[in-house]
Amino acid sequence: MNGRVLSMRNLSCGYAPDVPVLSSISLDISAGGLICILGRNGVGKTTLFRTLLGSLPPLGGEVLLDGQNLFAMSRRARAEKIAYVPQSHDPPFAFTAFDIVLMGRAGLLPAVSPPSKNDKGRAREAMETLGIAHLAGRPYTALSGGERQMVLIARALCQGAQYLLLDEPAANLDVANQMRVLGVLRDLADAGCGVAFTSHDPGHALALDAEVVAIRSREDLVSGRASDILDSALAEALYGVRAQVVTARDEKRGRDVKAFVSFPD
Numbered sequence: 001m002n003g004r005v006l007s008m009r010n011l012s013c014g015y016a017p018d019v020p021v022l023s024s025i026s027l028d029i030s031a032g033g034l035i036c037i038l039g040r041n042g043v044g045k046t047t048l049f050r051t052l053l054g055s056l057p058p059l060g061g062e063v064l065l066d067g068q069n070l071f072a073m074s075r076r077a078r079a080e081k082i083a084y085v086p087q088s089h090d091p092p093f094a095f096t097a098f099d100i101v102l103m104g105r106a107g108l109l110p111a112v113s114p115p116s117k118n119d120k121g122r123a124r125e126a127m128e129t130l131g132i133a134h135l136a137g138r139p140y141t142a143l144s145g146g147e148r149q150m151v152l153i154a155r156a157l158c159q160g161a162q163y164l165l166l167d168e169p170a171a172n173l174d175v176a177n178q179m180r181v182l183g184v185l186r187d188l189a190d191a192g193c194g195v196a197f198t199s200h201d202p203g204h205a206l207a208l209d210a211e212v213v214a215i216r217s218r219e220d221l222v223s224g225r226a227s228d229i230l231d232s233a234l235a236e237a238l239y240g241v242r243a244q245v246v247t248a249r250d251e252k253r254g255r256d257v258k259a260f261v262s263f264p265d
Helices: 045-052 075-079 097-108 117-129 145-159 175-190 202-208 232-239
Strands: 005-016 019-030 034-038 060-065 082-085 163-166 194-199 211-217 220-225 242-250 255-263
Touching (some): 045 194, 075 097, 117 145, 194 202, 211 232, 232 255
Parallel strands (some): 163 194
Antiparallel strands (some): 242 255
16 A cells, blocks of 8 residues: 555646635645645635546646546546545435445446446445445435435445545534544544545544644645644634633543634634
8 A cells, every 4th residue: 555645736726727716735645644624614625625536627736646647537547546425415316325325336337337246245345344234225315414424435435445535524413423433534544545534623633633734725724733733823723713722531542632622702
């Protein structure tokens, strides 16, 4: 797995050439890496992901996928390497959870070809990996928010990609499901995936002690280990709130952990 990396070099992205949303981004998502991208609404987190997925052409700079120009690769070649987990997903029909996971193979199949026995096996394996095999026959629309999020992550795993991009994977979940999803992200990175996810909550980055890319403005990014750079000053710069980073003892694991506490004005 050494040498696998998704690299952005002086990348500018946006919707109009003369009005970039983000400029001069240089960032590596390495195999086994876990990166949390923080920033306010509208700062460009989703725009960055859309560019990496090929949905938006870059306005400048380059993206290298394992040393190759990402935008010179075919759609299928990109799909074999990069998977995306959206913040929400509302299918038009009541597909089963298994059907949703199996859709992860769609971009890898020849046109109008049905999924093979191997494809279905990959879908079952992905659900088993995440501990949601029992949801296979249930309608996706009848699942809870946490269950839906796990199904979408399983769909990305079924795709077999080496890099996972997740847009607010813990949004709108209760605390227990947030921690479950974050734990899955850590497990995926430990297994060798390159994982990058966006969040509005700096506490998520601290819980994982992930690498952080904090977007303060179009050209103003701060990066580093969460436990090293996340403090009250950065929180105020990012979100305009009063906040404090506190340390607590995790007796179960015998270690100190940091947490993010914000205060109402």
